[in-house]
Amino acid sequence: MSSLESRVRLYGFWSSSYVYRVIWALKLKGVEYEYIEEDIMNKSQALLEYNPVHKKVPVLVHCGKPVAESAVILQYIEETWPDHHNPLLPMDPYGRAVARFWIDFGHQLKDMFMALVLSSGEDKVNEVEKMLRRIQDEALGDKKFFNGDRIGLVDLCFGWIAGPWLECSQELATEEHVLDMETLPTLCRWIADFRQQRVIEENLPEREAMLAIIKRVKKRGSKLNP
Incomplete structure (x- = not known):
């Protein structure tokens, strides 16, 4: 070939x-x-x-x-492209199944958060907070990353929480912050660790450009991601 x-x-x-x-x-x-x-x-x-x-x-x-x-x-x-020194999924079948469960859960969270961005409302804020807490307590626990000591696929799928997507969306959606150190300290620690990784730090959209496009999305009432 x-x-x-x-x-x-x-x-x-x-x-x-x-x-x-x-x-x-x-x-x-x-x-x-x-x-x-x-x-x-x-x-x-x-x-x-x-x-x-x-x-x-x-x-x-x-x-x-x-x-x-x-x-x-x-x-x-x-x-x-398997890499046994840095796998993005657990090696055992059960661990992979659990990872896929949380990846799917993350999609549900993002859909709910986008509904909050477009319409706002205290009920949606509470639901997002509950889902974030569940992710923190049940998926992340006391691990550095969702995959353990290294970034894995679950971390990548939750990466929008750590980037300008959630930060800018939240700024336009509600005065209440659904994610802060006081209410979700472990998840906030994960965000800091995730963003410090060179691959992540060097590959994020510019915040002001992101804020501008989310403003247009909110005004049109359409979806953020093509």
Whole structure:
């Protein structure tokens, strides 16, 4: 197989946290890839052909074959480029099942948080706080990262909590902070540890640009991630 045929391409959009989790995984694995920025108002023919069902980013293309949906892409990366010294999923089947459970739980949290951004309301704030506490107490516990001593797929899927996505969204959604050191100290500690990792620190969207796009999203009442 030629190097051209085996190359890795990632179709993305600069503000999407789903895209960033794939970028983080590729960089943690040391996988070289070509990044292709999409215009979500005028999606490329390639993107439409590679993801004809949802027509969204991210899409990873490896050996000419497309893989869509970020959670699926992350597991594809883990299986295609295994690294027993730094696995992104636990080695045992039960540990992997638990990790997949929390990855799915994280998607539910993000949907609820976006509802809060778009409509606000004390009931939604309380629900988000409850889910964050459950993540802190039941998924993270006393570990440094959700995967243990190193970042794993669960950490990457919760990465939007640590980046400007939640910070900017919360700023526009409500005066009450759903995440602070007083109420969720362990989760706040995780955020600090996660952001200090070089791969994360060097690959985050600019805060002011993120704030501007979330303002537009809130005004339109549409979704943040393409």
